[in-house]
Amino acid sequence: MVGVTFINHDGSETLIDVQEGCSIMESGVRGGVDGIDADCGGQGACATCHVYVDKSWVARLKPPSDDEIAMLEFAIDTDPETSRLSCQILCTAELEGLVVRVPERQS
Numbered sequence: 001m002v003g004v005t006f007i008n009h010d011g012s013e014t015l016i017d018v019q020e021g022c023s024i025m026e027s028g029v030r031g032g033v034d035g036i037d038a039d040c041g042g043q044g045a046c047a048t049c050h051v052y053v054d055k056s057w058v059a060r061l062k063p064p065s066d067d068e069i070a071m072l073e074f075a076i077d078t079d080p081e082t083s084r085l086s087c088q089i090l091c092t093a094e095l096e097g098l099v100v101r102v103p104e105r106q107s
Helices: 024-030 066-072
Strands: 002-007 013-018 050-053 083-085 098-101
Touching (some): 002 024, 013 024
Parallel strands (some): 002 098
Antiparallel strands (some): 002 013, 050 083, 050 098
16 A cells, blocks of 8 residues: 545645555545545546646656646646646555645536
8 A cells, every 4th residue: 555645725634545556536536535526437538636746746757648638728727747637647656655735626
């Protein structure tokens, strides 16, 4: 298991133990993190699992695919440096301690 911290827009934090190979989105939904709607169920087709990756972690993640970048255009209040679809971030041991922030609202 890999510890990932979700920070809600109100500043509250939820630490989730994520199974390797699972998406951050899937674990956040199962863990009851508010604000991750995941309307498409993790297919990368809705942008309702948008999160902001802590700046210290951005370079450690695989870069977003062209499809993910295109889908982020539908998300609200994106940040070109830190916005990601949490369904596209698969958990590996290297992500121990990852911090993501959940936006105030989804698209």
